[in-house]
Amino acid sequence: MLSGVLLCGTATAQQRGGTLTVGLSYDIDTLNVYSTGYLGDVQATVVEGLLAPDKNANYVPVLATAVPTLKNGGIKLSADGKKMTITYKLRRDVKWSDGKPFTSADVKFTWEAIKNPKFTAESKDGSDDIESITTPDAYTAVVNYKRVAPDYASTLFTFGIFPKHALEGKDLNTDVYNEKPLGTGPFKVKEFRRGQYVIVERNPYYWRKDSKGVQLPYLDQIVFKIIPDSNTLVTQLKSGEIQMTSSVPYAQVTQLDAVPGMNIVKNNVLSWQHLDFNFKGPASLRDLNVRQAFAYAINKSAISKALGGYPVPLDTVVVPVFAASNKNVPKYPYDPAKARALLDAAGYKPGPDGIRAKNGERLSYKILVQAGRANDELAQQVIIGSLKAVGIELVPDNKTGVAFREARYKGGYDVFYSGWITSADPVYSVFFKTGGVNNGQGFSNARIDALLDRAENTLDPDIQKKALMDFQVELMRQLPTIPVTSNLSVIAVTDKLGNFVPNPTNMTNFVDTSRWYLKK
Amino acid sequence: MNLNYLIKRTLGTIPLLLGVSLLLFGVLHLAPGTPMDVYADNPSVSQEALDQMKVALGLDQPLPVQYTKWVTAFVSGEWGYSIRTARPVTTEIAERLWPTVLLGGSSFLLALLVAVPLGILSAVRRYSSVDYGITFMSFLGISMPVFWLALMLQLLFSVHWRILPSAGMQTIGDGSLPDLLRHLLMPALILAFASVAGWSRYMRSSMVEVLSQDYVRTAKAKGLTERKVVYRHALRNALIPVITVVALDFAGILAGAVITETIFAWPGIGRLFIESMNGRDYPVLMALMMLGSFALVVSNVLADLAYAAADPRIRYD
Numbered sequence: 001m002l003s004g005v006l007l008c009g010t011a012t013a014q015q016r017g018g019t020l021t022v023g024l025s026y027d028i029d030t031l032n033v034y035s036t037g038y039l040g041d042v043q044a045t046v047v048e049g050l051l052a053p054d055k056n057a058n059y060v061p062v063l064a065t066a067v068p069t070l071k072n073g074g075i076k077l078s079a080d081g082k083k084m085t086i087t088y089k090l091r092r093d094v095k096w097s098d099g100k101p102f103t104s105a106d107v108k109f110t111w112e113a114i115k116n117p118k119f120t121a122e123s124k125d126g127s128d129d130i131e132s133i134t135t136p137d138a139y140t141a142v143v144n145y146k147r148v149a150p151d152y153a154s155t156l157f158t159f160g161i162f163p164k165h166a167l168e169g170k171d172l173n174t175d176v177y178n179e180k181p182l183g184t185g186p187f188k189v190k191e192f193r194r195g196q197y198v199i200v201e202r203n204p205y206y207w208r209k210d211s212k213g214v215q216l217p218y219l220d221q222i223v224f225k226i227i228p229d230s231n232t233l234v235t236q237l238k239s240g241e242i243q244m245t246s247s248v249p250y251a252q253v254t255q256l257d258a259v260p261g262m263n264i265v266k267n268n269v270l271s272w273q274h275l276d277f278n279f280k281g282p283a284s285l286r287d288l289n290v291r292q293a294f295a296y297a298i299n300k301s302a303i304s305k306a307l308g309g310y311p312v313p314l315d316t317v318v319v320p321v322f323a324a325s326n327k328n329v330p331k332y333p334y335d336p337a338k339a340r341a342l343l344d345a346a347g348y349k350p351g352p353d354g355i356r357a358k359n360g361e362r363l364s365y366k367i368l369v370q371a372g373r374a375n376d377e378l379a380q381q382v383i384i385g386s387l388k389a390v391g392i393e394l395v396p397d398n399k400t401g402v403a404f405r406e407a408r409y410k411g412g413y414d415v416f417y418s419g420w421i422t423s424a425d426p427v428y429s430v431f432f433k434t435g436g437v438n439n440g441q442g443f444s445n446a447r448i449d450a451l452l453d454r455a456e457n458t459l460d461p462d463i464q465k466k467a468l469m470d471f472q473v474e475l476m477r478q479l480p481t482i483p484v485t486s487n488l489s490v491i492a493v494t495d496k497l498g499n500f501v502p503n504p505t506n507m508t509n510f511v512d513t514s515r516w517y518l519k520k
Numbered sequence: 521m522n523l524n525y526l527i528k529r530t531l532g533t534i535p536l537l538l539g540v541s542l543l544l545f546g547v548l549h550l551a552p553g554t555p556m557d558v559y560a561d562n563p564s565v566s567q568e569a570l571d572q573m574k575v576a577l578g579l580d581q582p583l584p585v586q587y588t589k590w591v592t593a594f595v596s597g598e599w600g601y602s603i604r605t606a607r608p609v610t611t612e613i614a615e616r617l618w619p620t621v622l623l624g625g626s627s628f629l630l631a632l633l634v635a636v637p638l639g640i641l642s643a644v645r646r647y648s649s650v651d652y653g654i655t656f657m658s659f660l661g662i663s664m665p666v667f668w669l670a671l672m673l674q675l676l677f678s679v680h681w682r683i684l685p686s687a688g689m690q691t692i693g694d695g696s697l698p699d700l701l702r703h704l705l706m707p708a709l710i711l712a713f714a715s716v717a718g719w720s721r722y723m724r725s726s727m728v729e730v731l732s733q734d735y736v737r738t739a740k741a742k743g744l745t746e747r748k749v750v751y752r753h754a755l756r757n758a759l760i761p762v763i764t765v766v767a768l769d770f771a772g773i774l775a776g777a778v779i780t781e782t783i784f785a786w787p788g789i790g791r792l793f794i795e796s797m798n799g800r801d802y803p804v805l806m807a808l809m810m811l812g813s814f815a816l817v818v819s820n821v822l823a824d825l826a827y828a829a830a831d832p833r834i835r836y837d
Contacts, residue, residue, distance in 0.1 A: 402800045
């Protein structure tokens with residue numbers, strides 16, 4: 001009886017119709033999810049993958065009927081345990097937004113298109129791991145991997161599936177698909193005006209229905225307005241011109257809290273801020289004593305406080321959302337006296353200006369953050385102040401755009417403060433393994449390499465967890481990086497929006513919009 | 521002024537623009553970073569993908585080869601493809617040109633219509649309360665940061681009174697002219713305000729100087745009315761130095777108003793330039809900068825024409 005009443009209550013609340021207006025803080029380059037330089041907010045409403053991460057960063061099936069595992073037989077290991085085969089069973093009721101059926105041929109085509117050297121995509125990750133794909137029938141795709149890849153879900157087929165019938169033989173670099181992607185998602189692109197807005201409208205062929213059999217999505221349209229200035233974004237929220245934006249700078253949260261009808265949603269994201277040392281830089285940075293002094297000198301809770309208390313101090317690089325986050329790593333609590341003692345013992349004596357030096361090398365470094373990132377620049381000030389107190393000088397050397405990125409990857413810095421956001425199953429070797437793609441600091445340690453290899457080449461969750469736990473201990477011993485805070489993203493959204501569930505991964509908050517609705 | 525002169529001037533700009541292009545190309549490629557670094561920022565990009573892209577974009581070739589290829593293509597109207605969006609550069613620029621010309625053009629006209637009379641008024645009524653008032657406003661306009669003024673106006677007109685949209689070029693789904701004008705009003709006013717402030721000061725000082733000259737005194741002594749003296753005799757001469765300043769600002773329209781366009785989410789050239797710069801999108805950047813140089817050259821020619829029109833003593837052969 002009671003549940004019946006409750007059901008009625010929720011059912012009447014979920015009306016169909018309405019337009020949600022969202023503010024985006026960046027100018028979209030392309031709507032092809034494999035070649036964009038941004039997280040695909042708009043794309044996520046249009047393009048679906050076989051799987052998607054949910055609000056707890058667990059994979060759930062979307063176009064596949066189940067998440068393949070060893071247990072359910074979806075993943076099979078080869079006899080020697082060095083290769084694997086994943087079998088996806090696909091939904092039979094899915095159509096592209098042009099009405100054509102979705103089949104396993106589309107899955108195979110997606111891999112072939114992305115692997116093609118002529119396609120200059122940004123995200124080709126995972127396409128090299130696949131040896132072949134067979135399609136025994138229209139709703140089964142068998143993917144043969146060259147290696148055991150536990151991160152298979154965070155790459156290729158989760159980003160999205162290409163429509164074979166619309167793209168075969170086309171040049172994916174310049175095809176109209178990049179402006180108007182054809183997908184199986186709840187919405188399709190109605191209009192894309194560069195530099196201004198994208199309108200997505202209801203996909204009449206969408207396959208999902210709610211529990212009462214009502215065709216989803218509930219919303220008629222979502223309008224994404226491009227507003228590059230964060231002050232203007234806030235103004236637009238206040239004036240009612242937009243109803244939602246997903247990355248409010250911490251400093252502006254209090255302003256928005258006062259706006260009637262506005263909800264501030266705080267979302268734990270799989271992202272952490274860190275201070276990295278360049279091992280190709282000044283020799284003193286290769287001295288563990290100096291790095292440890294940095295770690296003891298940085299007041300993480302002061303940084304958190306300066307940022308409104310939103311980011312939470314962190315002791316390891318694996319954020320607490322994950323089960324493999326190790327609480328028993330070597331810790332460096334804020335202790336400037338200990339930092340000074342360490343430096344004294346290692347022979348770094350304060351000079352006449354208070355800055356320490358040893359053998360003629362002054363402990364004076366350039367600290368790089370991305371210019372214009374208000375949160376990072378604020379943290380940078382706190383860090384500079386903390387280190388000055390122990391006799392280490394940091395000089396800001398902030399850069400924007402490509403200059404920043406080049407410095408980051410080629411090591412054009414001494415110390416570097418920034419953040420990473422990862423997928424639901426992060427691959428840490430890109431950051432910390434010898435020669436890792438994002439290891440611009442030139443850090444190399446054989447034991448860490450071995451532990452990461454073990455963690456990233458097994459499907460056994462226990463082995464993986466153990467290896468990751470050990471990796472964190474070793475990483476905090478070597479201290480190539482100081483984890484500073486784990487992050488919250490702040491989402492401002494109208495209280496009229498129902499069923500909104502934030503997503504912590506790099507798949508964005510728009511990964512499942514079909515059940516969102518606007519209260520009248 | 522004759523046609524011969526115009527043709528000579530035009531031909532003269534060709535080697536100039538070529539030299540400028542060589543300089544720009546060099547400077548761009550000397551700047552740290554390449555278009556590839558944007559992609560490398562993503563943790564899920566592989567080195568193979570980067571190498572493939574480098575070859576596909578021709579970035580693996582030596583710089584002189586890249587430059588020669590670029591010049592020949594550019595001259596034949598083939599402006600290439602944007603690295604960031606993979607669309608033709610011409611399309612990319614054409615889409616952003618109209619909003620910029622609209623915003624820049626209307627604020628330019630507005631500023632001109634206000635600044636010249638204000639400057640004259642200020643000069644004629646020198647040391648009066650009107651002059652002091654205008655001077656005060658000018659200094660306010662020169663020293664007030666554009667972003668602050670924009671924020672205040674947005675707060676007043678969009679948040680408090682809700683009578684004007686705070687940003688964008690149109691209400692989505694409404695492409696009408698009144699809607700466009702409503703969106704144009706605030707950014708155009710703010711852009712014009714800064715120009716008015718500067719230009720009216722030039723106009724004032726130039727006018728003051730001319731008004732103190734002998735021929736003006738003679739004209740007054742002959743019994744001409746104040747009006748005639750100012751508008752017929754003094755204004756033409758006073759305009760000449762102002763034309764130089766205004767003409768240079770005219771070229772600035774095409775360069776775009778970066779801050780205004782960003783604050784008001786106006787989809788113009790200025791924002792395209794910033795995005796292309798952040799991505800080192802060489803083809804778009806080169807085209808934009810060449811367009812800017814071209815505009816500067818053209819506005820210089822226009823300034824010369826305007827001198828001749830304002831002062832019959834100036835003749836070109």
